[in-house]
Amino acid sequence: MPDTLPEFFDVIVIGAGAAGLMCAATAGQRGRRVLVLDHANKVGKKILMSGGGRCNFTNLKVEPTHYLSANHHFCISALRRYTSADFIELVDRYALEYHEKTLGQLFCNHRAKDVLNILLAECELGGVQIETRCVVHQVSALSEQSADCQSADCSSARYRLHTARGVVYCESLVVATGGLSIPTLGSSGFGYDLARQFGLAVTDLQAALVPFVLNGEWLARVQALAGVALPVEVSCQKQSFREALLFTHKGLSGPAILQISSYWKPGEKVTIDLLPGESLVEQLQAWQKEGRKAELKTLLAQRLPKRLVQVWLDLPGLQTLASKPLAELSKVDIQILADAFHAWPCWPAGTEGYKTAEVTLGGVSTDAISSKTFEAKTQPGLFFIGEVLDVTGWLGGYNFQWAWASGWCAGQYV
Ligand code: FDA
Numbered sequence: 001m002p003d004t005l006p007e008f009f010d011v012i013v014i015g016a017g018a019a020g021l022m023c024a025a026t027a028g029q030r031g032r033r034v035l036v037l038d039h040a041n042k043v044g045k046k047i048l049m050s051g052g053g054r055c056n057f058t059n060l061k062v063e064p065t066h067y068l069s070a071n072h073h074f075c076i077s078a079l080r081r082y083t084s085a086d087f088i089e090l091v092d093r094y095a096l097e098y099h100e101k102t103l104g105q106l107f108c109n110h111r112a113k114d115v116l117n118i119l120l121a122e123c124e125l126g127g128v129q130i131e132t133r134c135v136v137h138q139v140s141a142l143s144e145q146s147a148d149c150q151s152a153d154c155s156s157a158r159y160r161l162h163t164a165r166g167v168v169y170c171e172s173l174v175v176a177t178g179g180l181s182i183p184t185l186g187s188s189g190f191g192y193d194l195a196r197q198f199g200l201a202v203t204d205l206q207a208a209l210v211p212f213v214l215n216g217e218w219l220a221r222v223q224a225l226a227g228v229a230l231p232v233e234v235s236c237q238k239q240s241f242r243e244a245l246l247f248t249h250k251g252l253s254g255p256a257i258l259q260i261s262s263y264w265k266p267g268e269k270v271t272i273d274l275l276p277g278e279s280l281v282e283q284l285q286a287w288q289k290e291g292r293k294a295e296l297k298t299l300l301a302q303r304l305p306k307r308l309v310q311v312w313l314d315l316p317g318l319q320t321l322a323s324k325p326l327a328e329l330s331k332v333d334i335q336i337l338a339d340a341f342h343a344w345p346c347w348p349a350g351t352e353g354y355k356t357a358e359v360t361l362g363g364v365s366t367d368a369i370s371s372k373t374f375e376a377k378t379q380p381g382l383f384f385i386g387e388v389l390d391v392t393g394w395l396g397g398y399n400f401q402w403a404w405a406s407g408w409c410a411g412q413y414v
Contacts, residue, residue: 008151009035009129011414012161012170014190016043016130018403019386020176021119026411027172028126035170036123036130037163040186043132044116046178049185050400055112057091058084058404059397060104067402068262068392070203074366075391075402078374082405084397094118105396131165138162139173139194141379158381172381172414174374176407179360179387181207187354191388192364198379201365203390207357208262211253212270212348219349221311222247228305232256233276237263242276247308251348258395261351262361272344274312275303280338288326296322296329296337304341312340359399363390374410385410 011027013020016038028034042048047055059066062084064076088106091098096118097109108114123130140160149157149169157169177191192202214222225247232245234256246254260270280303287299300309313322318340321333329337351357364384368376376382385406393399 007166008149008153008157008169009033010153010156010170011035011172011174012037012159012168013174013176014038014136014194015176015178015386015388016040016132017176017178017186017386018044018047018119018400019178019407020174021116021123022404022407023174023176023383023385023411023414024128024130025119025122025126026408027414028123028128030126030411032126032172032414034123034126034128035168036128037134037136037161038130038132038186039135039188041133043130044119045185046182047116047119047400048112049182050112051107053112054107054110055115056101056105056107056397056400057098057115058087058106058401060084060100060106062398062401066394066396066398068208068361069366069390071366071390074369074371074389075405077371078405078409079401082408084401086408087401087404090122091115091118094121103396133164135164136161136190137164139197141198141382142169170381172383174383174385174410174414175364175388176384176386177388179363180205180354181210181357181360183354191384195364195368195376195384195388198376198382200368200376200379200384203362203365205363206265206361207351207354208361208392209258209358209395210261210351210353210356211248212251212257212261212264212346213350213352214251214346215349218346219251222251223249224311225305225307228307229254230274230305230308231276233273234260234270235273236260236268236270237265239263245272250352252346255395258358261357262359262392262394264348264351266350268347270346270348272346274308274341274344278303280341281334284326284329284334284337288329292326294326296324296326299326300341315340358395359387359392361392363388363392366390372409373413374406375413383410383414 010032011034013036156171159173175191229246233242241259243256244254386403
């Protein structure tokens with residue numbers, strides 16, 4: 001891109017992440033002249049970091065119910081038009097090696113960079129120009145042809161961008177700047193600011209797919225358990241997830257916690273079943289019938305991590321029960337014990353925030369956006385795709401699938 005000369009592109013995409021690159025490649029391959037701008041020094045940083053470096057790039061089973069949004073219907077059309085099978089077909093064309101890890105989650109066998117390279121190859125096929133380290137200072141909509149644009153195509157220019165490398169014009173402007181999570185990976189609130197600048201609403205924003213922090217007595221307890229992991233069922237707001245929980249030095253993490261964090265609001269309780277699918281009542285009664293003489297903590301350690309049993313039996317209210325011989329436990333005692341393990345009422349003090357969150361819950365209100373084209377209903381030529389929108393996927397490849405689907409769909413219309 002020349003340093004100072006104004007220049008025209010059919011499409012300018014702000015944000016060279018998952019959604020932006022997919023949109024740019026799609027539009028470029030339709031014959032549109034596309035420029036992608038990113039303020040970061042590298043493209044696709046989140047792709048590179050994702051899935052522990054192996055990128056969980058999609059999921060075999062993608063349903064609208066795997067997404068949170070103020071409008072649950074908004075994502076349906078794009079997810080139907082560009083499915084996980086479509087993305088798998090794309091990566092198969094490049095002979096990407098991948099595997100299903102669990103619950104339909106597809107990961108690269110080697111490195112996340114392989115997925116990024118596919119997107120870059122697709123951009124190259126579409127003749128897409130990508131500029132990194134390019135800050136966009138200002139965006140303005142043109143009411144009529146701008147006199148200062150020298151290019152012959154400028155009659156269709158609708159937006160002018162003042163960037164670190166000069167002024168550029170475009171007919172379609174795509175905002176693909178992602179969410180606020182992990183600022184060191186290039187995240188910014190730029191997309192939200194741009195939406196507001198053009199009168200579009202932005203919903204409340206919250207760090208999501210994020211570990212919980214605990215405080216007070218519970219912090220000390222979880223610190224004693226740091227590193228312990230176990231399968232649990234965690235529930236909040238009528239939503240439940242049965243996956244692994246990990247105790248950390250700050251609180252709780254692991255897939256089950258990350259998933260439920262998207263449904264949790266400050267001050268709310270999360271209920272955790274530490275023995276999902278089992279009945280501790282029946283188990284304790286069975287041990288009583290068998291006349292087991294071992295201490296309760298020894299027996300429970302057959303079903304749960306030993307350190308966890310120790311911490312739980314030390315809880316106020318359980319200490320006396322824990323010291324009783326098994327045969328002396330009454331029905332009520334057994335119920336109290338079972339409730340303590342099956343329905344732990346946990347009140348997180350908060351989350352670790354955007355520093356470690358995988359995504360941002362909320363975003364540009366979908367009310368203002370066409371679910372077919374991703375164009376703002378009141379602002380012709382302005383498009384929003386990917387995580388910047390109020391569409392947030394579960395853990396498990398759903399967020400990338402949203403980025404691919406929304407990017408591809410918008411790429412048909414920009
Ligand atoms: P994305 O964040 O990918 O891209 C936005 C781009 O815009 C960035 O390149 C950024 O630099 C640029 N940008 C921002 N502000 C700008 C500005 N002002 N000017 C210019 N450029 C600007 N999902 C999943 O499905 N499977 C997984 O395995 C993982 N793993 C994972 C791990 C980690 C550590 C994180 C943080 C996140 C994940 N995710 C994930 C979530 C997934 O990475 C995320 O939802 C998508 O990358 C969103 O794609 P977008 O293109 O919308 O934004």
